[in-house]
Amino acid sequence: MLTQDQLKLAVAKKALEYVPDESIVGVGTGSTVNFFIDQLATIKGRIKGAVSSSEASTARLKAIGIPVYDLNTVDELPVYVDGADEVNHYLHMIKGGGGALTREKIVAAVAQQFVCIVDEAKYVDVLGGFPLPVEVIPMARSYVARELFRMGGHPELRPDFITDNGNIILDVHRMSITQPVDVESRINQIAGVVTCGLFAQRRADVLLIGRQDGVEVKE
Numbered sequence: 001m002l003t004q005d006q007l008k009l010a011v012a013k014k015a016l017e018y019v020p021d022e023s024i025v026g027v028g029t030g031s032t033v034n035f036f037i038d039q040l041a042t043i044k045g046r047i048k049g050a051v052s053s054s055e056a057s058t059a060r061l062k063a064i065g066i067p068v069y070d071l072n073t074v075d076e077l078p079v080y081v082d083g084a085d086e087v088n089h090y091l092h093m094i095k096g097g098g099g100a101l102t103r104e105k106i107v108a109a110v111a112q113q114f115v116c117i118v119d120e121a122k123y124v125d126v127l128g129g130f131p132l133p134v135e136v137i138p139m140a141r142s143y144v145a146r147e148l149f150r151m152g153g154h155p156e157l158r159p160d161f162i163t164d165n166g167n168i169i170l171d172v173h174r175m176s177i178t179q180p181v182d183v184e185s186r187i188n189q190i191a192g193v194v195t196c197g198l199f200a201q202r203r204a205d206v207l208l209i210g211r212q213d214g215v216e217v218k219e
């Protein structure tokens with residue numbers, strides 16, 4: 001029986017196959033991506049460097065000697081590798097459990113290919129079992145919470161947490177998300193929302209699922 005960490009390691013290794021030589025690689029955030037960053041160390045001679053979606057990933061990349069570029073200086077980003085909190089069979093995702101959703105969405109938007117790496121526990125029929133993170137400008141907290149409640153969710157302020165962008169996170173519980181593209185638009189239109197953790201309009205292009213019997217590839 002493989003542990004969850006062994007499944008994360010397996011998908012992290014597999015993701016290396018999607019990294020072109022001489023490229024700058026988009027790197028996400030979280031415990032699964034940490035395995036990917038460690039794997040990048042093994043090929044650091046054949047890539048130019050990385051663009052990072054969080055201060056935490058930047059620190060880890062730099063610690064292993066991978067140059068980290070400012071996204072504004074990069075013309076081309078062939079691939080972005082990131083984890084997810086939940087993913088469905090359309091490759092729509094909930095992200096932001098680590099609070100990095102906004103920068104992740106920006107890097108994902110620039111990248112030509114999004115490779116999502118998860119262990120099998122994250123693959124679900126309907127999104128919403130995992131509370132949906134929403135990054136909010138602090139002064140809009142109460143207003144946004146009321147609007148999310150009106151949409152059927154139960155928002156809770158993430159305690160003692162400020163994003164890399166200086167904002168708060170509302171985690172929306174008990175919202176079964178059957179129409180992810182629509183829900184993403186509606187939440188993102190609430191004044192004061194920076195972005196929500198639904199990645200449906202820009203979904204993954206490739207999903208690597210770590211299973212007990214190997215890595216399943218979905219495209």
Ligand SMILES: O=C[C@H](O)[C@H](O)[C@H](O)COP(=O)(O)O
Pocket residue numbers: 028029030031032033082083084085094095096097098099100101104
């Ligand atoms: O903000 C964090 C990111 O969206 C992560 O990719 C997501 O939370 C999954 O993280 P982990 O690999 O630690 O489960």
